[in-house]
Amino acid sequence: MLVDRLEAVINSGSRIALTNRVMIDEREALDVLDLMRTTVPEEIKQSRRINQEREKILAQAQTESNRLVSQAQERVERMLSEDSVRLQAEDQAREVLNLARQEAEEVRRGADEYALDMLDRLDGELHRIRASVRNAIEALSNQPAHPSLEDEER
Numbered sequence: 471m472l473v474d475r476l477e478a479v480i481n482s483g484s485r486i487a488l489t490n491r492v493m494i495d496e497r498e499a500l501d502v503l504d505l506m507r508t509t510v511p512e513e514i515k516q517s518r519r520i521n522q523e524r525e526k527i528l529a530q531a532q533t534e535s536n537r538l539v540s541q542a543q544e545r546v547e548r549m550l551s552e553d554s555v556r557l558q559a560e561d562q563a564r565e566v567l568n569l570a571r572q573e574a575e576e577v578r579r580g581a582d583e584y585a586l587d588m589l590d591r592l593d594g595e596l597h598r599i600r601a602s603v604r605n606a607i608e609a610l611s612n613q614p615a616h617p618s619l620e621d622e623e624r
Contacts, residue, residue, distance in 0.1 A: 472509055476502045 479502055483494035 472502060472506050
């Protein structure tokens, strides 16, 4: 590039003995400097454009990053909310199930009590009928024998 060309002009110059000085071709050095004057501002402009483009890309990346983080946070909140709703529904389901079990147990107890009461009544009724049957058997057994109708006809 231009720096390399300027370095070549200086290196091609003649050294002055016993000093650090170099004699260079003035015209060639001025040509390189003129070229640098015209080229460097363009390179600076290009560098600024590149820097502005880099800043624009960084801003876009930051915006995209913020958007992605926001979406992730919303998704996490939605999932937590859904999880909370699910947990609430599970709690309510357990509560309803427990109530249903309690009611079923109460119905079972009521049915058992009713059945026991009916069986007790039936048992009492059977005892009463059995006693009536025994009384009837005893009454018939203790009756004097009736003469048969054949005997009466004779």
